[in-house]
Amino acid sequence: MxxxxxxxxxxxxxxxxxxxxxxxxxxxxxxxxxxxxxxxxxxxxxxxxxxxxxxxxxxxxxxxxxxxxxxxxxxxxxxxxxxxxxxxxxxxKPDDARAAQYQGHQESALHRWLCETIAEVLGKDPRCQLVTVETYRRPAIAARGRFPDVYAELDGLGKFAIEVQLSKPFAPEIIARHLHYEAEGVALLWVFRELPPELPQGFHDVITLQRGNVFLFDDAALAASIAQGKLVLTALLETDRGGFLKPRQASLDDLDRSTGRAVFIEDRRSDRLLEYCRLGREKWWEAFREAPPSDFDFPFSEPCFHRAWDSIKGFVPALSPWKRECWSTQFMRGDQHFAELAAILFSIARTAATAKDRVYVTRYTGEGALVAMLNAKLSSQFFAPYASLIETMLRAGPARDRLDRASLKTAFAKAAAMAEQVKSGHPVWAGAARLFPEVFDGLRRAELDDLGRLPGWAGGAEQPT
Ligand SMILES: [Zn+2]
Incomplete structure (x- = not known):
């Protein structure tokens, strides 16, 4: 042979x-x-x-x-x-070491060919001012240089770094690269040759950063690039069920690069994330609409709050044993207690969203109602343990200016001194995090913030609609 x-x-x-x-x-x-x-x-x-x-x-x-x-x-x-x-x-000579080396040769040769071919079709684009393959670029901001596989500058479109990634594990540098290129105003695009049936973690990381978008430079993309005289990629957009829509072709002109860190054709993740947040609160908004505190002294035993409780304990099962413990140790109705705490948090969210004081517990109304309600609740032994949680909620959004009020400062300090504070990991904190992931769920908060989709009431750039 x-x-x-x-x-x-x-x-x-x-x-x-x-x-x-x-x-x-x-x-x-x-x-x-x-x-x-x-x-x-x-x-x-x-x-x-x-x-x-x-x-x-x-x-x-x-x-x-x-x-x-x-x-x-x-x-x-x-x-x-x-x-x-x-x-x-x-x-x-078929021995394993040689075979492995041979495999490596083939893979690096394919990588080089893909980079050079991508650079070549980019070079055919009349807007292309500069295209380089694996050339060292002196970074304008960061101290350390990086070697994008392909770097291109297109008139009217901007600067692009293209990383060609074959089916092998990724360096743990994906995020670092995104941050680096974002700081330099360069759009970073990860391009695969194909999507393996079993996706290695590195692929998932890239797909996440690209908001559920996958870009391939496959044979169809090459043929389209040659025909159109510019770089064309095959784009796969994630579905809600984790699969992908029918492949479509996309050029650099189709990319949304308004969010800086990641580029994509369509953001397939943020709407899902916001929907996740909305679902956690759905039953609660219904309850607050149905049983506002002005109509009931203590509305939390109303059936609408039973439905709200059922919803939150479905999301956070640890609340059920916590409720039993409330009863066995303090003869306290845990579900109603949680609902009252939720009413405090929803009051903060609502006030932050509309810039008008509105509370769902106590009968305070009008200007100053939020601070008055918080002062009253924090002074009770039942809610003093949540001072830290309540402060986190208040500090996250535009109602944080209330923290400067002398009376509220004192109330927070007294509450913190009076009771041991409930912390992250406690079932009630987990419940609050499911109601307001935008505030308490660090990963989701950061993800939304990165994309400019964090709602205004939670401290983000997005204004209420
Ligand atoms: Zn040869």
Whole structure:
């Protein structure tokens, strides 16, 4: 068994041709290729029309005579490096180490070919001012340089760093790269060759950063890039069920890069995240609409609050044993106690959202109602343990100016001194986090904030709609 060149990279628009493709060609087609290679070798030997994928050395098509007919194979011209793993004429020794090394060669050669081909089609775009492959760029802001696989500047579109990622584990540098390029005003795009059926974690990380968007530079993308004279990618957009919509083609013009850190065609994640937040509160808003405190002295035993409790304990099962414990240790109705605390938090959210004091517990109304309600609740032994939780809620959004009121400052200080504080990890804190992930759930809060989708009442840029 002899080694053979398995893939030859022809000048675009021909592109990559595998040995299988070559051998399946009608004689007239490979004869033509063969004579084109020879013609170029005579007119411009420095720029061969076809190169070996692995060593990049010039190659030709040899007609191999066997069984009474000619079969085409790729062969290196003599000046190609003889240490190419595909160099013909050397017997293949199948041992594992060699096989692994060989696999590595193939993968890095494919990577190089993808980078160079992407750079080439970018270069055909008339707006392209600069395109480089793996060239060191002196960072304008960060101290440490990075090597984007492909870097391009397009007139009217901006600066792009393209990382070509094949199916191997990622360096734990994905986020660092995003931060780095964001600081430099460069849009970072991760491009895969294909989507493996079992996605390694690194792919998930990239898909998350790209808001549920996957970009491939596959054969269809290459063909479209050649046809349109600019870089075209195959875009896969995530569905709510974790699969992907039918592939579509996208160019750099289609990218939304308004959020800085990540670029995408469509943000497939934020709406889902906001929907998650909304669902946690749905039954509670219904209850507060149905049983406002002005109509009931203590509305929390109303059926609408039973439904709200059922909803939150469905999300946070740890609230059920906590409720039993409230009863067995303090003869306290945990569900009504939680509802009253929720009313305090919803009062803060509502006041922050509308910039008008509105409370869902106690009968205070009008200007100053929020501070008056909080002063009253914090002074009770039942709510003093939540001073830290309530302060977190208040501090997150625009109602945080209330923290400057002397009376409220005193109330928080007294409450903190009076009772041991409920902290993150406590079932009630978890319940509050499910009601207001925008405030208490650090990961989701940060994710929304990154995208400029954190609601105004939670301290974000987005105004209430
Ligand atoms: Zn070679």
């Amino acid at each position: 002899q080694r053979t060149i398995e893939i030859a990279d022809f000048e675009l628009p021909r592109g990559a041709v595998s040995i299988q493709q070559l051998m399946a060609m009608p004689r007239s087609v490979w004869d033509h290729l063969r004579s084109e290679i020879t013609r170029r070798r005579q007119t411009d030997p420095a720029h061969p029309i076809a190169r070996c994928r692995l060593c990049k050395g010039p190659i030709f098509i040899r007609a191999h005579f066997a069984d009474g007919e000619h079969a085409p194979v790729f062969a290196h011209y003599p000046e190609s490096p003889t240490d190419c793993p595909w160099y013909q004429g050397v017997n293949l």
